[in-house]
Amino acid sequence: MPKAHAPGSGLAEPPEGYRRGVGIMLINRAGQVFVAKRLDTRGAWQMPQGGIDKGETPYQACLREMAEEIGTAKAEKLAESAAWHAYDLPAETRHDLWGGRYKGQAQKWFLLRFTGADSDIDLNTHMPEFDEWKWIEAAELPRLAVDFKQPLYRALLDEFAPILKRPL
Numbered sequence: 001m002p003k004a005h006a007p008g009s010g011l012a013e014p015p016e017g018y019r020r021g022v023g024i025m026l027i028n029r030a031g032q033v034f035v036a037k038r039l040d041t042r043g044a045w046q047m048p049q050g051g052i053d054k055g056e057t058p059y060q061a062c063l064r065e066m067a068e069e070i071g072t073a074k075a076e077k078l079a080e081s082a083a084w085h086a087y088d089l090p091a092e093t094r095h096d097l098w099g100g101r102y103k104g105q106a107q108k109w110f111l112l113r114f115t116g117a118d119s120d121i122d123l124n125t126h127m128p129e130f131d132e133w134k135w136i137e138a139a140e141l142p143r144l145a146v147d148f149k150q151p152l153y154r155a156l157l158d159e160f161a162p163i164l165k166r167p168l
Contacts, residue, residue: 017104018104019051019101019102019104019105020051021050021105021107022051022052022058022061022109023085023107023110024048024065026047026070027078027114028113031138032135033140034133035133036129036132037130038129039131040129044146045145046146047153048070049065050064050065050068058110066112068125068126069123069125069130070125071121071123071124074116077111077112078113081108081156084108085106085107085108085155087148088103088148089103109156141156141157
């Protein structure tokens with residue numbers, strides 16, 4: 001069974017064997033969270049995420065990935081996760097992703113407030129990953145996520161809860 005490594009579990013640095021990446025919890029002015037449905041995994045909804053390129057800081061990667069995946073980087077940073085969050089990929093998919101080099105991903109997560117208009121979001125990017133998007137209530141995140149990301153999304157909701165509960 002895949003496991004998520006929650007904040008506070010000593011992940012000051014990404015563990016060996018995990019791909020370094022970032023995740024983006026993007027919220028609108030109503031406090032709803034952006035999710036998009038993956039093209040390659042039927043019915044899988046997730047928040048934007050991606051790898052960190054050589055020479056890039058996690059925050060630079062966050063903004064680049066946001067622009068690459070949803071067509072805009074109109075957002076302001078509200079918070080950064082205190083630790084790296086890691087999750088294991090299901091064994092049956094490990095060899096298909098990244099040439100089997102990683103057992104999962106370790107990600108720095110950013111909570112961002114969307115400063116654009118919904119019309120700024122464009123999934124028809126250079127290399128589309130999603131075919132549909134929506135704003136949802138934060139509590140819905142784990143239910144919509146694939147099984148192996150549900151513990152990660154719960155940990156993020158716990159970590160970012162003080163900010164998510166504040167009026168925007």
